[in-house]
Amino acid sequence: MIPETPTKSILRRESLAGLLLRSFILSLAVGLMTVFSTILQNFLSQTPVTLISASSVFLTIWFPMVLSLFMSEFPRGDEFIFLRIGGATFCRTGMPLLVILLLSYSRPELLDQMVFLIGSVYAAGLIASILLSVFRLGNPSGRQNLNEVQSAIH
Numbered sequence: 001m002i003p004e005t006p007t008k009s010i011l012r013r014e015s016l017a018g019l020l021l022r023s024f025i026l027s028l029a030v031g032l033m034t035v036f037s038t039i040l041q042n043f044l045s046q047t048p049v050t051l052i053s054a055s056s057v058f059l060t061i062w063f064p065m066v067l068s069l070f071m072s073e074f075p076r077g078d079e080f081i082f083l084r085i086g087g088a089t090f091c092r093t094g095m096p097l098l099v100i101l102l103l104s105y106s107r108p109e110l111l112d113q114m115v116f117l118i119g120s121v122y123a124a125g126l127i128a129s130i131l132l133s134v135f136r137l138g139n140p141s142g143r144q145n146l147n148e149v150q151s152a153i154h
Contacts, residue, residue: 019073022132023066026125030065033124034058037117047113057117064095065125072133088133092126 038054071087100118104111 018136019069022069022136026065026069026128026132027062029128030058030062030121030125033121034061034117037120041116045113045116049114049117053110053114054117057114057121060096060099060118061121061125064091065129067095068092068129069132073136092129096122 034054034057038049042048068088068091071091072084075083096118100111
């Protein structure tokens with residue numbers, strides 16, 4: 001078993017500090033993947049990605065993913081579990097899909113250039129968001145561990 005470090009214990013907390021740290025880590029993952037994907041697409045593709053396109057992809061993916069972290073924690077309580085799951089799922093999948101659908105109908109030529117960028121940044125954001133949400137459930141401070149969560153993690 002890995003010992004608890006101060007950062008790891010803050011990440012697992014259901015406090016504002018833990019939520020802000022998880023949001024920062026998610027923002028860092030989405031931002032780094034945006035930069036990496038933009039560089040890779042500019043290197044491999046004949047149509048370079050502009051700064052406006054890269055920043056719009058970042059915002060299209062970043063905002064819903066950070067919002068999903070908040071939706072997965074609030075409102076608290078066992079009676080709101082389905083509201084949290086549904087809200088977080090909609091934010092992680094539905095909001096980016098709506099933006100992409102609107103873009104495909106309004107500017108299809110722009111969407112064709114950014115398929116790789118959108119897909120890679122979305123995948124990184126989705127994986128980071130889900131991992132951070134599940135990591136928080138692994139050993140919540142101040143509560144007893146749930147058997148299901150413990151068996152799923154180990």
